[in-house]
Structure formats: structure tokens, C-alpha cells
Amino acid sequence: MDLLLKDLSVKDRYKFLSAVVIPRPVAFVTTKNENGLYNAAPFSFFNVFSEDPALVVLGISTRPNGKSKDTVANIRSIKQFVVNMVDASIIGAMHIASADIPSDESEIDYAGISLVPSKTVDVKRIEQAPVSLECQLYQIMDLTERRSLILGEVLAIHIADELIDPESKRLIPEKYSPIARLFGEYYAWLGDRYAKSIPTFEEVKALGLKAGDIPKK
Numbered sequence: 001m002d003l004l005l006k007d008l009s010v011k012d013r014y015k016f017l018s019a020v021v022i023p024r025p026v027a028f029v030t031t032k033n034e035n036g037l038y039n040a041a042p043f044s045f046f047n048v049f050s051e052d053p054a055l056v057v058l059g060i061s062t063r064p065n066g067k068s069k070d071t072v073a074n075i076r077s078i079k080q081f082v083v084n085m086v087d088a089s090i091i092g093a094m095h096i097a098s099a100d101i102p103s104d105e106s107e108i109d110y111a112g113i114s115l116v117p118s119k120t121v122d123v124k125r126i127e128q129a130p131v132s133l134e135c136q137l138y139q140i141m142d143l144t145e146r147r148s149l150i151l152g153e154v155l156a157i158h159i160a161d162e163l164i165d166p167e168s169k170r171l172i173p174e175k176y177s178p179i180a181r182l183f184g185e186y187y188a189w190l191g192d193r194y195a196k197s198i199p200t201f202e203e204v205k206a207l208g209l210k211a212g213d214i215p216k217k
């Protein structure tokens with residue numbers, strides 16, 4: 001089947017694109033408004049795109065009524081936010097925070113999470129999150145009236161101590177298990193891990209493959 005995007009409704013584009021580009025990590029984003037009211041919401045049009053500058057990108061739509069989501073409004077005014085990664089410890093809170101909670105109320109209490117100060121931004125991070133990325137707004141790209149891309153520069157990474165190997169000071173991959181968003185109401189956990197180095201050109205040539213000889217691994 002071949003799908004031409006120009007023939008698909010916006011709803012179907014979303015359905016197919018979000019079903020085929022999986023898994024996506026979930027950014028559980030904390031922001032605050034000018035009165036200091038905290039907001040937390042999940043976004044899976046999210047990833048890290050470069051390390052110099054260290055950029056993460058969020059793709060955020062407006063609400064169905066065309067109004068800005070609180071996260072976007074807060075980032076426009078405060079210009080800082082925190083991306084909290086989601087593992088089993090805060091998955092329930094993430095689901096609660098995705099509800100349409102009125103703008104003048106905070107998701108934090110409803111979701112049963114607590115906030116602690118960040119090191120480099122004046123927006124708090126989620127205490128129970130395994131990893132938090134403290135971000136300064138780098139650029140907002142308003143692609144259309146309904147869709148903004150938010151580019152954030154990561155100024156600091158907080159990693160829970162239990163995920164760090166005390167000797168190497170590196171993340172222990174087996175202990176870090178962020179949720180993966182699939183499509184709609186479906187999520188997944190990371191499966192088996194494996195390691196494989198990038199082959200040299202000589203190694204590639206030595207395989208002697210030709211078109212149609214699909215390598216086993």
C-alpha cells in the first residue's frame with residue numbers, strides 16, 4: 001500500500017505517522033506560568049536532535065478549539081522548561097497529567113508527584129523522574145496556527161543516583177527503562193538490548209553482498 005499524504009485527512013496523517021514511527025520517548029514537561037502555577041503534560045513528538053547545541057524538540061498542537069496548550073503558553077512567557085523522562089515510577093502520573101485539566105489548576109497535585117528545584121533553570125523538575133533535562137527555550141517555530149515546534153537547549157541533565165555506576169559515573173543501561181509510546185492508547189517497554197559496532201568499509205566489502213542478499217544481522 002502506498003499512501004500519499006496529500007490524499008489523507010489530517011486525522012489519518014496523524015494515525016499513520018504516529019503508528020509507523022515507533023517507539024517514541026515521552027517528554028513529561030514541567031512549566032510554570034507568570035503567577036508561578038505549575039503545569040505538567042506529556043508529549044511524544046519529542047526527541048534529542050543534537051549535542052552542540054544540545055537541542056531537544058517538542059511538537060505541540062493547539063487544543064481542538066484552537067487555544068494554545070498551557071505548556072506552549074508557559075514556555076512562550078517564561079522561556080524555560082524541564083523535560084522529565086517517564087519510567088514505571090511516574091507512568092501513572094503521566095497518564096493523569098495528560099487529562100484536560102483547567103489552566104488555572106495545577107496537574108502536580110492531581111498527579112501525586114512532587115517538584116524539586118532545578119540547577120540551571122527557574123522551573124522545577126519532577127522529583128520522582130529517573131532523568132530530567134533542564135531546558136532554556138532556543139527557538140519556537142510556529143509552523144501553522146495549530147502546530148509549534150519548540151526547540152530547547154539542554155543546560156543540565158539530572159540522573160537519579162541509582163541509575164549511575166559509582167565507578168564509571170556512566171548510566172547503567174539495564175537500570176534505565178523509559179516508556180515507549182506507540183500509537184493511540186498503546187505503550188511498550190524496551191525489549192532485549194544488543195550491541196553492534198559500526199562496520200568499517202573493508203568489513204562491508206568483505207561480506208560481498210549484492211542487491212537482494214539481505215544480511216542476517
Ligand SMILES: Cc1cc2nc3c(=O)[nH]c(=O)nc-3n(C[C@H](O)[C@H](O)[C@H](O)COP(=O)(O)O)c2cc1C
Binds near residue numbers: 061069071072101
Ligand atoms: C503519551 C502522550 C503523548 C502526547 N504527545 C503529544 C504531542 O506530542 N503533542 C501534543 O500536542 N500533544 C500530545 N499529547 C497530548 C497532551 O499531553 C495534552 O493535550 C495535554 O492536556 C496538554 O496539556 P497542557 O495544556 O497542560 O500543556 C500527548 C498525550 C499523551 C498521553
